[in-house]
Amino acid sequence: GAVVSQHPSRVICKSGTSVKIECRSLDFQATTMFWYRQFPKQSLMLMATSNEGSKATYEQGVEKDKFLINHASLTLSTLTVTSAHPEDSSFYICSARVQGLETEAFFGQGTRLTVV
Amino acid sequence: QKEVEQDPGPLSVPEGAIVSLNCTYSNSAFQYFMWYRQYSRKGPELLMYTYSSGNKEDGRFTAQVDKSSKYISLFIRDSQPSDSATYLCAMSGNTDKLIFGTGTRLQVFP
Numbered sequence: 355g356a357v358v359s360q361h362p363s364r365v366i367c368k369s370g371t372s373v374k375i376e377c378r379s380l381d382f383q384a385t386t387m388f389w390y391r392q393f394p395k396q397s398l399m400l401m402a403t404s405n406e407g408s409k410a411t412y413e414q415g416v417e418k419d420k421f422l423i424n425h426a427s428l429t430l431s432t433l434t435v436t437s438a439h440p441e442d443s444s445f446y447i448c449s450a451r452v453q454g455l456e457t458e459a460f461f462g463q464g465t466r467l468t469v470v
Numbered sequence: 471q472k473e474v475e476q477d478p479g480p481l482s483v484p485e486g487a488i489v490s491l492n493c494t495y496s497n498s499a500f501q502y503f504m505w506y507r508q509y510s511r512k513g514p515e516l517l518m519y520t521y522s523s524g525n526k527e528d529g530r531f532t533a534q535v536d537k538s539s540k541y542i543s544l545f546i547r548d549s550q551p552s553d554s555a556t557y558l559c560a561m562s563g564n565t566d567k568l569i570f571g572t573g574t575r576l577q578v579f580p
Contacts, residue, residue: 360513386566397558397572398514447513451566458504459560459568461513 360462377448476571499563
């Protein structure tokens with residue numbers, strides 16, 4: 355299947371700092387990428403849909419100024435957690451669909467963020 | 471009512487058993503159905519992808535979709551301890567968004 359690479363896999367940062375997470379589609383072009391957050395033993399919560407060359411679409415309740423998403427190319431989307439707080443500690447996962455509605459979605463390995 | 475319902479388990483079975491995992495959904499527009507396996511602290515891994523109704527088999531895994539009943543299943547034959555993970559169903563219809571079930575935790579004991 356297609357490969358989605360997410361980096362870093364784990365990051366620890368101090369409260370008040372910003373953290374950038376990268377999501378790359380390695381062998382296909384993804385006009386749309388998705389960012390999820392997952393709490394322990396819970397399912398994935400969609401945070402936002404990242405569209406190449408345009409603004410991201412955020413789900414209700416997700417602060418767009420706190421979770422900055424940039425999708426500058428067809429193979430790269432980034433999520434920046436700004437002014438991180440301990441409550442932002444979570445598992446963040448990106449995914450991409452190869453193209454259109456009729457194809458599978460592939461996921462990155464996830465990033466475990468710990469804010470201390 | 472959630473759009474996608476999935477029993478969270480945990481489901482505990484002996485090695486070699488046939489495992490049946492299920493999801494029900496309410497949105498008749500869903501037509502793309504996926505099953506993912508997620509190990510602890512890892513991203514979900516796509517296992518099966520099915521379009522519309524029918525069956526699909528891949529090795530020990532069989533996915534079934536019954537759109538008339540709004541019910542999908544994943545069967546795992548000859549289950550192995552390495553199959554122990556959380557299994558997530560996901561589906562989509564007229565938009566790019568995937569709607570996930572809550573996931574079922576499966577434990578296969580030797």
